[in-house]
Amino acid sequence: MSGIIGKKVGMTSIFDAEGRNIPCTVIEAGPCVVTQVKTEEKDGYSSIQLGYDEAKEKNVTQPLKGHYAKANTTPKRKLVEFSEFENGLNLGDTVTVDIFAEGDYVDVVGTSKGKGFQGVVKRHGFAGVGGQTHGQHNRMRAPGSLGASSWPSRVFKGMRMAGRTGGDRVKIQNLQVLKVYAEQNLLVVSGSVPGAKGSYVILDK
Structure with missing residues (x-):
């Protein structure tokens, strides 16, 4: 090579x-x-x-x-x-x-x-939560539920969330x-x- x-x-x-x-x-x-x-x-x-x-x-x-x-x-x-x-x-x-x-x-x-630090829409291509009706005036680019309830009572490693984006090899x-x-x-x-x-x-x- x-x-x-x-x-x-x-x-x-x-x-x-x-x-x-x-x-x-x-x-x-x-x-x-x-x-x-x-x-x-x-x-x-x-x-x-x-x-x-x-x-x-x-x-x-x-x-x-x-x-x-x-x-x-x-x-x-x-x-x-x-x-x-x-x-x-x-x-x-x-x-x-x-x-x-x-x-x-x-x-x-x-x-x-x-x-830099970006949300889930830019970082992972999420579509956002719902439309602009039914009272959702500020949820368009939100990540939504993370799925953690009484079990496992924590967020799994590797969950796609907001964070630093780019600057990678x-x-x-x-x-x-x-x-x-x-x-x-x-x-x-x-x-x-x-x-x-x-x-x-x-x-x-």
Whole structure:
């Protein structure tokens, strides 16, 4: 399995050969630098650590500065480990968007937009309680009964109620790569990707 770190640029749409309008997301993918190569003998498992996006020297700790110096690269803002790449990589090598081709299918991981504290209608899609007649002037977006009476005299764990929404790690699987712009480090994938514009995403083949 191989992958790359990127940044969500935004959404657009393109037309396919049959004239259908397909919604898609533009992702700035890489270039990423190999900052560490882990092996079975030394670390107990094999993986490749990639670094992406330039960070200021003043914002990087001294140990991390040494970590990047070993790879002969500048400090990075995002570090992610991937399982062993199909083609062997060495410390300091660069991974670009060229590892993807049009027609490939990728899994995209991102952090969803945070919505703050929300009610059950927005958080879980509840329909609310009844209509606006029969004296229900303020119950339209209420959760209704929770079902707890003399037994069990408590609320079960996992009950769908109001609470903090969003800001979670979300994986969207099997998005098709529609376009690859190697010179601009851009990737166009079908459908939507979790996160706001400018947020980091991880792409896995």
